[in-house]
Amino acid sequence: MNSVHREAVRTARSIVVKIGTTALTTPAGMFDASRLEQLVDAIEARMRAGSDVVIVSSGAIAAGIEPLGLNRRPTDLATKQAAASVGQVALVNSWNAAFSRYQRTVGQVLLTAHDIAMRVQHTNAQRTLDRLRSLHAVAIVNENDTVATNEIRFGDNDRLSALVAHLVGADALVLLSDIDGLYDADPRKGNARFISEVANSADLDGVVAGSGSRLGTGGMASKLSSALLAADAGVPVLLAAAADAAAALSDASVGTVFAARPDRMSARRFWVRYAAESSGTLTLDDGAVRAVVKQRRSLLPAGITGVSGRFYGGDVVELRSADATVVARGVVAYDTAELSTMLGRSTSDLPAEMRRPAVHADDLVAL
Structure with missing residues (x-):
């Protein structure tokens, strides 16, 4: 053996x-x-x-x-x-x-x-x-x-x-x-x-x-x-x-x-994927799902169609597709209230202090 x-x-x-x-x-x-x-x-x-x-x-x-x-x-x-x-x-x-x-x-x-x-x-x-x-x-x-x-x-x-x-x-x-x-x-x-x-x-x-x-x-x-x-x-x-x-x-x-x-x-x-509790959920459009899962890219506000839960910058959240399938987990950069005002908006349309990714690729783990 x-x-x-x-x-x-x-x-x-x-x-x-x-x-x-x-x-x-x-x-x-x-x-x-x-x-x-x-x-x-x-x-x-x-x-x-x-x-x-x-x-x-x-x-x-x-x-x-x-x-x-x-x-x-x-x-x-x-x-x-x-x-x-x-x-x-x-x-x-x-x-x-x-x-x-x-x-x-x-x-x-x-x-x-x-x-x-x-x-x-x-x-x-x-x-x-x-x-x-x-x-x-x-x-x-x-x-x-x-x-x-x-x-x-x-x-x-x-x-x-x-x-x-x-x-x-x-x-x-x-x-x-x-x-x-x-x-x-x-x-x-x-x-x-x-x-x-x-x-x-x-x-x-x-x-x-x-x-x-x-x-x-x-x-x-x-x-x-x-x-x-x-x-x-x-x-x-x-x-x-x-x-x-x-x-x-x-x-x-x-x-x-x-x-x-x-x-x-x-x-x-490992902590993000397996150990951390999820504080909320971000729902992604199909393009964002492909970018996150297939291309391992950061998640931008433009690709987010909905948020749920009460979270703050630095919390771990689940990323879900339109059919509610969990496709990734990551550390979110904004709190619920901030991110809710950014949904679907291009980075260029946002104030300078809000142009960083919602979830950076380095803090994101596809499932």
Whole structure:
């Protein structure tokens, strides 16, 4: 199963390892510290081989179930947040205890989708993670379930791990759960074909991905989406079973590998495309759509037929075609009120201070 893409994962000097909830729990759904210790053994071996490792760990809610006397994973938001509050303490203590066997210090970094979406918080999170690594501490990243609501959450730690991989400039992302790789259908139902490598979109023809288990929020659909997100940003991805962590983190000989795009996306363009919240929408005429998507040109007010939402200069907005299809995202130069007075007008007809593009090509990412 050797390939240039597996070699990229095997030789990566900086990696993000995402641990799914099912990798840290018993079949009954209870948190199991011994499973975590086995994963730490494999991660420690990779670190001793010379790689920096950032861990994105699920399991906070599961770790809070037993201490709170619950008999199953909660479904309402308030109890989930309460379980996460208790479970985050137990989870990071377990990581700390496991790594202390190797005289390593861990640091906890709790993030919400809002932290990644807002440029200042995004930069602060990046700085914190970079500093932890420079101080030789192991960063344990998790979504801050105690304050995240359904409206502002990542939805699962798979997506969070893809965002973190780009945030820290990782050379590879390894997704570990109870799934040993990508199949074209649910392998539990039989007649599913294992896919060892995804080099391009053609390798995904006919693939049907399902949702998550009762213990976690992910699932194959989530993992596939997140793997493609990271790969599109230039980060190779390995999807493997936690039971195969030793092999996944040593020679990358197991699981499914996703090839990265040849050129790594810049941090700013990645933030615009994947991380930032959209504050509004610009509707474009057909000519502007062609200029933005095909020619990678700046968006001028003359090509905008409508605006919606409340945004300010420097916010990220969606660019839509006449049929409401999102064709790009970008950083808008004007606020809603200003831009509303400029729709369809030629640049030469505008005051000098309003002749810059509505969205500059350098701040625009076609989808």
